Amino acid sequence: MTKAKLTLKDVAEQLGVSTATISNAFNRPDQLSQRKREEILAQCKKIGYSGPNKAAQILRKGTSNIVALVLADSISYMVSDPVASTFIKGVSSALKKQGKHLLLYAGDSSSILDVVDFVDGFICYGAPRNAALVGELALSSKPVVTVDFDIENKPSVNIDNEEAAFEVASYALNEGDNVAILGLRLINSPSTCRIYDNPLIDVESSISHRRLDGYLRAAEHKDVTISNEQIWHLPESERSFAKQAAREVLTSSPRPDVVLCMSDIIALELLHMALELGIKVPEEIKITGFDGIEEAERARPRLTTVCQSSTEKGIRAANELIEQLGENIVLPFEIRKGETVY
Amino acid sequence: MTKAKLTLKDVAEQLGVSTATISNAFNRPDQLSQRKREEILAQCKKIGYSGPNKAAQILRKGTSNIVALVLADSISYMVSDPVASTFIKGVSSALKKQGKHLLLYAGDSSSILDVVDFVDGFICYGAPRNAALVGELALSSKPVVTVDFDIENKPSVNIDNEEAAFEVASYALNEGDNVAILGLRLINSPSTCRIYDNPLIDVESSISHRRLDGYLRAAEHKDVTISNEQIWHLPESERSFAKQAAREVLTSSPRPDVVLCMSDIIALELLHMALELGIKVPEEIKITGFDGIEEAERARPRLTTVCQSSTEKGIRAANELIEQLGENIVLPFEIRKGETVY
DNA sequence: CTGTTAGCGCTTTCAG
DNA sequence: CTGAAAGCGCTAACAG
Numbered sequence: 001m002t003k004a005k006l007t008l009k010d011v012a013e014q015l016g017v018s019t020a021t022i023s024n025a026f027n028r029p030d031q032l033s034q035r036k037r038e039e040i041l042a043q044c045k046k047i048g049y050s051g052p053n054k055a056a057q058i059l060r061k062g063t064s065n066i067v068a069l070v071l072a073d074s075i076s077y078m079v080s081d082p083v084a085s086t087f088i089k090g091v092s093s094a095l096k097k098q099g100k101h102l103l104l105y106a107g108d109s110s111s112i113l114d115v116v117d118f119v120d121g122f123i124c125y126g127a128p129r130n131a132a133l134v135g136e137l138a139l140s141s142k143p144v145v146t147v148d149f150d151i152e153n154k155p156s157v158n159i160d161n162e163e164a165a166f167e168v169a170s171y172a173l174n175e176g177d178n179v180a181i182l183g184l185r186l187i188n189s190p191s192t193c194r195i196y197d198n199p200l201i202d203v204e205s206s207i208s209h210r211r212l213d214g215y216l217r218a219a220e221h222k223d224v225t226i227s228n229e230q231i232w233h234l235p236e237s238e239r240s241f242a243k244q245a246a247r248e249v250l251t252s253s254p255r256p257d258v259v260l261c262m263s264d265i266i267a268l269e270l271l272h273m274a275l276e277l278g279i280k281v282p283e284e285i286k287i288t289g290f291d292g293i294e295e296a297e298r299a300r301p302r303l304t305t306v307c308q309s310s311t312e313k314g315i316r317a318a319n320e321l322i323e324q325l326g327e328n329i330v331l332p333f334e335i336r337k338g339e340t341v342y
Numbered sequence: 343m344t345k346a347k348l349t350l351k352d353v354a355e356q357l358g359v360s361t362a363t364i365s366n367a368f369n370r371p372d373q374l375s376q377r378k379r380e381e382i383l384a385q386c387k388k389i390g391y392s393g394p395n396k397a398a399q400i401l402r403k404g405t406s407n408i409v410a411l412v413l414a415d416s417i418s419y420m421v422s423d424p425v426a427s428t429f430i431k432g433v434s435s436a437l438k439k440q441g442k443h444l445l446l447y448a449g450d451s452s453s454i455l456d457v458v459d460f461v462d463g464f465i466c467y468g469a470p471r472n473a474a475l476v477g478e479l480a481l482s483s484k485p486v487v488t489v490d491f492d493i494e495n496k497p498s499v500n501i502d503n504e505e506a507a508f509e510v511a512s513y514a515l516n517e518g519d520n521v522a523i524l525g526l527r528l529i530n531s532p533s534t535c536r537i538y539d540n541p542l543i544d545v546e547s548s549i550s551h552r553r554l555d556g557y558l559r560a561a562e563h564k565d566v567t568i569s570n571e572q573i574w575h576l577p578e579s580e581r582s583f584a585k586q587a588a589r590e591v592l593t594s595s596p597r598p599d600v601v602l603c604m605s606d607i608i609a610l611e612l613l614h615m616a617l618e619l620g621i622k623v624p625e626e627i628k629i630t631g632f633d634g635i636e637e638a639e640r641a642r643p644r645l646t647t648v649c650q651s652s653t654e655k656g657i658r659a660a661n662e663l664i665e666q667l668g669e670n671i672v673l674p675f676e677i678r679k680g681e682t683v684y
Numbered sequence: 685c686t687g688t689t690a691g692c693g694c695t696t697t698c699a700g
Numbered sequence: 701c702t703g704a705a706a707g708c709g710c711t712a713a714c715a716g
Contacts, residue, residue: 050455053453053459054456054457054458054459054460054574055397055400055404055406055459055460056401056459058400058460059397059398059400059401064397064460065456066445074434074435074438075390075430075431075434075435075438075444076431076434076435079421079427079430079431079434080424080427080428082422083543085421085422085427086422088417088421089417089418089421089422090418092416092417092418092446093416093418095416096416096417096448097457100444101445101446101447101456101457102445102542103408103443103444103445103446104418104434104443104444104445104446105443106434106438109580113392113393113396114396114401114407114441114443115396115443116396117396117397117398118396118400137450141347148585161622208633256389272640298600299616312468
């Protein structure tokens with residue numbers, strides 16, 4: 001406790017060798033005889049020197065073994081989202097294998113400047129709520145890997161959201177269906193509402209719009225029309241918003257026969273509310289989700305949804321960052337045919 | 343990109359002032375006139391200098407604004423646990439307010455040496471799986487706050503687990519009941535099993551044993567005896583283990599009338615399986631949980647459990663670390679009377 | 685209010 | 701294989 005912190009220099013002096021030798025003993029085994037090295041390491045342990053100071057190493061070497069995971073939103077929000085936490089799981093397991101550490105960074109932070117100088121790179125999960133971060137990341141000289149969105153010239157990990165949405169919708173829709181869509185962040189509104197003619201946001205970049213494109217393409221194929229009054233916007237994939245939207249949808253008249261939901265959380269909330277109101281699923285209303293979270297599998301009836309492996313995404317993103325291959329990875333997805341569609 | 347990184351020294355030269363002035367402009371506004379300061383900041387922005395290099399600041403100042411959150415187990419495991427992720431939520435929101443960053447650190451890591459030199463302190467959530475970390479933390483000169491366990495002379499945040507378990511069990515138990523307990527990490531076994539006469543682990547330190555003490559005290563008060571054959575050990579609060587234990591309990595004969603579970607995850611799994619098997623809850627079997635997670639509230643029948651605010655724990659732990667008051671905080675809990683006990 | 689300077693603790697040429 | 705010395709980029713004490 002009160003023990004003054006030993007420096008490499010102190011140790012060199014005490015052991016009567018040069019600082020380089022101590023440094024090499026810890027960092028470059030090839031630079032000295034095995035015997036000498038072990039002797040030094042043993043001595044160090046004895047006098048209580050646990051190795052070179054990491055802060056100094058970071059400055060000197062320019063690497064820290066810390067990877068920042070930039071989440072789309074606040075950490076508080078992301079960490080309780082099952083999809084995001086599964087992704088984090090993947091990232092952390094891959095980083096651990098490489099001896100890297102994980103710094104969680106909120107996407108609503110004002111800047112990455114706080115950490116850019118010492119982290120080894122960024123994994124960016126979803127377009128950050130604060131769009132300015134994207135610009136900073138694009139300019140940063142540190143490696144960046146994006147997931148579920150893209151930054152020009154940066155490696156990325158994605159699935160084909162448009163195609164996935166197309167497939168699940170194609171499976172659920174039939175001619176003559178009255179269809180509703182529960183979407184995510186489609187317009188700029190802090191609350192649940194139908195999109196009507198409001199200007200759409202991030203049309204080019206957001207996965208929500210890719211999914212919407214897929215749904216609409218499927219509808220077109222099936223000769224189903226979906227008006228803007230039948231498309232809901234939810235500000236977040238959160239239960240409270242999902243509940244509001246579910247209630248609106250289920251109490252609207254005529255009630256939709258099919259509801260395409262952009263996340264499983266939304267779909268599950270809708271499913272529960274439908275059952276509570278005595279509405280039969282899928283007989284009276286069919287429901288599809290998106291993501292393939294565990295809870296969707298546990299639900300009865302089982303949710304029909306798009307399964308993507310968030311763990312795999314995390315692993316691939318971490319490895320891409322470390323190996324710096326510069327790839328734009330597109331991962332497969334799978335339609336899980338549950339019992340909320342027949 | 344190809345732009346050579348500017349240093350403070352470069353900038354000072356370019357602007358024709360001393361390095362101290364630039365440094366002060368960024369760090370100590372009181373050390374120079376507001377006009378000069380703004381002028382310098384503006385110039386810096388223009389030439390693309392975004393402020394002093396953080397890695398150098400960390401070495402020089404000895405602080406980084408990074409707090410390590412040492413989780414009990416691997417990050418992968420902890421991040422998908424609802425109780426832990428709620429705790430993380432609390433920590434991250436409190437740290438954010440203070441402009442601190444969050445480094446996630448796995449409790450099964452071999453050492454804290456990797457980061458101890460540059461983080462500002464440690465929040466340790468649950469006794470780490472690798473017990474050696476406790477020793478390192480105890481000796482570390484960096485501030486440490488423990489949660490759900492204690493290290494001598496270090497501040498901590500806890501609830502009274504013994505009393506909480508006592509109260510919930512007292513509420514559930516009646517004389518003559520046949521009782522089972524689904525416990526966590528009571529003995530040293532990697533799989534679900536009854537504890538029988540196996541040696542108990544961490545008897546002094548673990549919250550599981552505090553809870554067990556509370557259950558047994560309540561049983562004694564109610565003149566109920568609970569033998570070691572009726573106490574199950576689960577290695578983790580994970581659904582798969584919970585399922586195994588639930589099956590064993592529900593198919594054992596005579597079937598218990600009351601099952602006291604050391605986490606809501608376990609209790610919920612038991613509840614679901616009971617319902618699936620057509621066993622009436624609470625008529626044929628009463629169930630209590632522990633923690634008060636959201637899902638327990640959504641379940642039908644609603645789970646009777648001990649509610650503790652993990653968010654609050656996280657906030658208090660973070661603030662304790664920052665303010666360094668050296669307190670040993672004991673937070674309140676609350677028995678939530680759901681419908682799994684009557 | 686400004687400038688000079690000595691390190692923070694380490695790594696890594698380079699010469700021996 | 702070892703040792704001396706030059707910084708990595710910055711801060712803060714001190715002198716002006």
